[in-house]
Amino acid sequence: MDALNGTSSGLYDGTDVASLSWMEQLWLQWYATIDNPTIATGLMSFLLHEIVYFGRSLPWIIIDSMPYFRKWKLQPNKVPTPQEQWECTKQVLFSHFTIELPAIWLFHPVAESIGMRTYQVPLPGLKEMAPQLFFFFFFEDLFHYLAHQALHTGVLYKHIHKIHHKYSAPFGLAAEYAHPAEVFILGAGTICGPLLYCYVTQNLHIFTVYLWIVLRLFQAVDAHSGYDFPWSLHNIIPFWSGAEHHDFHHMAFTNNFSTSFRWWDYMLGTDDKYRAYRARVKAAKAKGLSEDEMRQAERELMDEVEKEGLVAEAEVERNAANFFKAKAA
Numbered sequence: 176m177d178a179l180n181g182t183s184s185g186l187y188d189g190t191d192v193a194s195l196s197w198m199e200q201l202w203l204q205w206y207a208t209i210d211n212p213t214i215a216t217g218l219m220s221f222l223l224h225e226i227v228y229f230g231r232s233l234p235w236i237i238i239d240s241m242p243y244f245r246k247w248k249l250q251p252n253k254v255p256t257p258q259e260q261w262e263c264t265k266q267v268l269f270s271h272f273t274i275e276l277p278a279i280w281l282f283h284p285v286a287e288s289i290g291m292r293t294y295q296v297p298l299p300g301l302k303e304m305a306p307q308l309f310f311f312f313f314f315e316d317l318f319h320y321l322a323h324q325a326l327h328t329g330v331l332y333k334h335i336h337k338i339h340h341k342y343s344a345p346f347g348l349a350a351e352y353a354h355p356a357e358v359f360i361l362g363a364g365t366i367c368g369p370l371l372y373c374y375v376t377q378n379l380h381i382f383t384v385y386l387w388i389v390l391r392l393f394q395a396v397d398a399h400s401g402y403d404f405p406w407s408l409h410n411i412i413p414f415w416s417g418a419e420h421h422d423f424h425h426m427a428f429t430n431n432f433s434t435s436f437r438w439w440d441y442m443l444g445t446d447d448k449y450r451a452y453r454a455r456v457k458a459a460k461a462k463g464l465s466e467d468e469m470r471q472a473e474r475e476l477m478d479e480v481e482k483e484g485l486v487a488e489a490e491v492e493r494n495a496a497n498f499f500k501a502k503a504a
């Protein structure tokens with residue numbers, strides 16, 4: 176810690192290091208060692224994103240390779256092949272380096288200009304962070320609900336969002352498999368909440384933003400995992416979306432536009448097909464079918480929903496084509 180006194184930027188001059196927690200000392204060491212807050216923040220942001228995204232996807236890759244877990248797979252007939260997972264990984268990495276890396280690098284100057292604390296210690300406590308985190312979740316969920324519906328219309332779908340819908344049965348790694356414009360548009364929902372909050376309150380530490388990003392990455396990867404366990408979060412918190420909600424969006428092409436919470440889809444009726452599907456599955460279960468019969472019944476219901484989805488998707492693409500025709504006329 177003695178080296179601290181030698182930072183040319185003098186970030187921590189006069190700081191009583193002994194009074195800091197273990198985490199705060201690590202934080203301070205990172206910024207003091209790199210001795211350039213812009214580089215230190217940019218590097219940490221990028222590493223955090225990569226480590227958490229791929230680190231969280233890894234257990235799902237392992238689970239997909241083990242037939243034992245198939246009984247909890249939402250679309251058990253569609254398990255991603257290693258080849259599909261590798262293709263997806265390459266595409267995601269490409270977008271991380273071309274789109275996210277420059278965007279992340281810009282984050283520090285923007286954050287500092289609106290008064291966000293970055294290198295400063297002490298770090299915020301849980302009591303300070305909890306309401307901030309809730310606001311970020313609420314803001315992102317609503318933003319995503321609206322922007323995602325817009326992405327399901329004509330031109331925006333055909334030229335941007337269609338890429339994310341390549342997988343009708345998603346898997347963890349596919350969470351950020353999307354057109355660069357989509358990464359940018361929907362990423363705004365994740366990052367504008369903290370920026371707005373900081374601009375208005377002048378009280379936000381980037382540490383809270385990192386915690387938010389970690390939670391948001393867990394949410395996104397898990398929602399695409401394709402698995403619903405008895406212990407999945409939505410079985411404990413009924414308004415949490417989870418994979419059971421978002422998997423249907425990929426399978427049916429429609430309904431369930433939000434990310435974290437079910438309330439907007441529920442209140443505004445954009446989960447009608449999803450609820451009808453769930454009711455039919457429940458009714459089939461109530462008939463006391465054998466395990467094989469139940470699997471067959473579920474398969475038929477899924478095929479039906481997916482067929483309807485393909486029709487709806489073709490309709491959206493037709494609208495896009497008509498849009499250009501009308502413009503040319």
Ligand SMILES: [Zn+2]
Binds near residue numbers: 323327340
């Ligand atoms: Zn979609």
Ligand SMILES: [Zn+2]
Binds near residue numbers: 399
């Ligand atoms: Zn998705």
